[in-house]
Amino acid sequence: MKTLQAVRGMNDILPADSALWQYFERTVADLLTGYGYQQIRLPIVEPTELFKRSIGEVTDIVEKEMYTFDDRNGDSLTLRPEGTAGCVRAMLQHGLLGSGVGQKVWYTGPMFRHERPQKGRYRQFHQVGVETFNLTGPDIDAELIALSWRLWQRLGISDAVKLELNSLGTSADRARYRDDLVTYLKARFEQLDEDSQRRLASNPLRILDSKNETTQALLVDAPKLADYLNDEARAHFTELRALLDAIGIPYQINPRLVRGLDYYGLTVFEWVTDQLGAQGTVCAGGRYDGLVEQLGGKAAPAVGFAMGIERLLLLIETLGKVPAELARQVDVYLVTLGEAAVTAGLRLAEQLRDRLPGLRLVVHAGGGSFKSQFKKADKSGALYALVLGENEVAEQQIGLKPLRTEEEQENLSWQDLPARLAQII
Ligand code: ATP
Numbered sequence: 424m425k426t427l428q429a430v431r432g433m434n435d436i437l438p439a440d441s442a443l444w445q446y447f448e449r450t451v452a453d454l455l456t457g458y459g460y461q462q463i464r465l466p467i468v469e470p471t472e473l474f475k476r477s478i479g480e481v482t483d484i485v486e487k488e489m490y491t492f493d494d495r496n497g498d499s500l501t502l503r504p505e506g507t508a509g510c511v512r513a514m515l516q517h518g519l520l521g522s523g524v525g526q527k528v529w530y531t532g533p534m535f536r537h538e539r540p541q542k543g544r545y546r547q548f549h550q551v552g553v554e555t556f557n558l559t560g561p562d563i564d565a566e567l568i569a570l571s572w573r574l575w576q577r578l579g580i581s582d583a584v585k586l587e588l589n590s591l592g593t594s595a596d597r598a599r600y601r602d603d604l605v606t607y608l609k610a611r612f613e614q615l616d617e618d619s620q621r622r623l624a625s626n627p628l629r630i631l632d633s634k635n636e637t638t639q640a641l642l643v644d645a646p647k648l649a650d651y652l653n654d655e656a657r658a659h660f661t662e663l664r665a666l667l668d669a670i671g672i673p674y675q676i677n678p679r680l681v682r683g684l685d686y687y688g689l690t691v692f693e694w695v696t697d698q699l700g701a702q703g704t705v706c707a708g709g710r711y712d713g714l715v716e717q718l719g720g721k722a723a724p725a726v727g728f729a730m731g732i733e734r735l736l737l738l739i740e741t742l743g744k745v746p747a748e749l750a751r752q753v754d755v756y757l758v759t760l761g762e763a764a765v766t767a768g769l770r771l772a773e774q775l776r777d778r779l780p781g782l783r784l785v786v787h788a789g790g791g792s793f794k795s796q797f798k799k800a801d802k803s804g805a806l807y808a809l810v811l812g813e814n815e816v817a818e819q820q821i822g823l824k825p826l827r828t829e830e831e832q833e834n835l836s837w838q839d840l841p842a843r844l845a846q847i848i
């Protein structure tokens with residue numbers, strides 16, 4: 424029989440890799456807690472309508488990347504392709520935005536997009552998203568950028584990422600700009616790539632983001648969005664830049680940065696690296712003041728971002744920044760020989776866990792000779808083996824054998840063991 428395979432583009436995270444994931448998740452959770460953000464946990468499946476109304480009908484995601492299906496009632500559901508829409512839906516549904524009080528939340532979990540799988544691009548991938556509501560910025564825009572910057576520092580990757588920044592202005596600014604951009608590009612329609620030709624009618628701003636070289640060349644002399652910003656949008660952007668300068672975060676203005684989702688306005692930003700080939704954006708976000716109202720709520724300003732966990736882990740690995748201590752997951756491995764030793768060993772191990780809750784202790788299971796058990800102890804990465812045979816049980820003693828140095832085995836009484844382990848682990 425053919426063995427079954429996971430769905431293409433959907434990865435297993437194997438035991439050997441999960442320590443790095445846990446380290447990343449711990450680091451993120453600690454950092455966000457330190458900034459006063461609370462976690463929100465959201466369903467993976469949402470009504471399809473939610474994504475159509477928020478992300479926008481003519482975006483890549485909604486047009487061709489969503490996993491959409493009818494459930495048994497005939498309702499159209501979609502595996503979430505991103506987290507912002509569901510987050511806004513939940514905040515509205517539970518009345519968390521109405522009071523006008525500032526809200527700061529974050530989430531993490533799998534997202535689903537039917538894209539061509541390649542390094543750094545998968546069909547099931549994971550994001551950490553951070554969203555704030557009822558805060559008009561630009562102070563909060565700057566905080567979000569500052570906390571992501573601090574995360575890169577804690578992860579040891581800050582030298583390898585650069586911040587790109589732009590302002591999309593207000594929706595009125597974009598409407599005026601869109602008209603002029605369309606006029607300019609219509610006159611050069613034949614030179615545009617096929618995707619951009621299609622987008623000229625549906626979503627012309629996205630053409631700025633085209634990867635096609637001829638299209639990019641055409642855009643050099645096109646009208647610039649920056650010239651269309653009204654005073655307020657311009658002031659928001661100037662203040663944000665001043666705040667970033669004040670906290671010392673370097674950035675580059677990228678006038679073509681538009682983002683793939685329709686709901687953004689004013690601030691947009693991306694953290695990019697040149698270490699991962701084409702999949703260089705590790706974190707992206709911006710302000711979406713219109714989305715809450717668009718989803719049926721009372722208008723509430725909002726700004727947030729999402730980072731791609733797989734890409735960040737690839738970057739950590741590429742840069743050799745995986746913390747050395749992750750390599751060892753076991754402190755002590757207990758080997759036992761004989762029935763009495765198995766019983767005594769289990770009891771002792773439970774007592775050790777009472778006394779030393781942080782101890783990573785593997786109790787050998789499944790019997791076998793001392794020799795084969797020591798092999799497993801060695802392979803586990805443990806620093807010490809605890810050795811319990813019939814003689815030790817009779818004398819209420821235990822052997823403590825260093826596995827990584829040439830030092831001699833010590834013999835201790837059961838009573839002295841916890842204190843001795845507390846000293847060395
Ligand atoms: P890209 O331009 O790389 O397709 P995007 O603009 O579609 O990214 P967002 O929707 O802004 O991405 O998602 C935020 C982050 O999530 C991205 O910057 C990236 O790090 C990550 N991400 C997005 N799509 C994928 C994917 N298919 N596989 C892995 N990570 C992804």
Ligand code: MG
Pocket residue numbers: 683
């Ligand atoms: Mg994409």
